[in-house]
Amino acid sequence: MRAAILVEGVSDSAALHALAKRQGRDLTAEGVEILVMDGATNAARYLREYGPAGQGLKLAGLFDEAEERFFRLGLARAGFEPGPETEDLEELGFYVCRADLEDELIRAVGAEQVLRIVAAEGEERSFRTLQRQPAMRDKTLLHQLRRMMGGRSGGKERWARLLAEAVPLDRVPRPLDMVLARL
Template sequence: MRAAILVEGVSDQAALRALALRRGRDLPAEGIEVVAMDGATNAARYLHDYGPAGCGVLLAGLFDEAEERFFRLGLERAGFDPGPKTEDLEELGFFVCRADLEDELIRAVGADEVLRLVVAEGEERSFRTLQRQPAMRDKSLVHQLRRMMGGRTGGKERWARLLVETVPLEQVPYPLDAVLAQLA
């Protein structure tokens, strides 16, 4: 392995692997591993293990907006200078999803198109039930779709892959393309 892309979980991992295939890239053949860390709170450990004090491979990463502090702290502990701004993290190859991966993908595909995909996947009844719940009634369609994707075991991974396979390549969210380009 010559490089690692550190991601929070299996949904990010599935999305990047699917996008790499769509872009004609074979990450394992390139010596690039997409590493799911089982949560951003583990960033410091993985950055240490894969960084200069560990394996010493080239690093990149993808994280949700709310988890930036864990990556920033992990980078500092691993001997990197992450700087004070999010853009400084990009210079090190670490990119933020606003607000999270699912939000990025839903906005890129379009909420109405995602809803059509929900129907095509046989999930309309379940989704309509979710929409009728008191806590969901006043939420936006994007919020409801994000909630549905994370509501079942394996759901985020499944939907991340489906949305990456659906999004037009010219509309792929910036952080996904940028993190793959970092290790091109």
């Protein structure tokens, strides 16, 4: 392994693997591994272990907007010098999903196409039930879709892979495209 992409969870890994495959890349053959940290709070440990003070790998990463502080702190503790802006993290190879991976993918694929995927996966009835719940009735379609994706065990991973397989390659969300291009 010569390089690693640090990600918060298995859904990020599933999306990146699917996109890399669609781009004709074999990450394993290239010596690039996607490391699932099981949450952004583990960023410091992974950055120390795999960064310059540890294995000395070339690193990049992907994180949700709400988790930026953990990556910033982790980078500082691992000997990197992250500046105060999100763009400073990008210069180091770490990219933010606004608001999260699911949000990025739904916007890139388009809500109507996502609904077609939901139907094709046999989940339309379940999704319509979720939409009728009192807490969901006034929410946007984007919010409802994001909620559905995280509502079941393994759901985020499943939907991340399906949406990454469906997104037009010229509409891949910027943070996913950039993190793959970095390594």
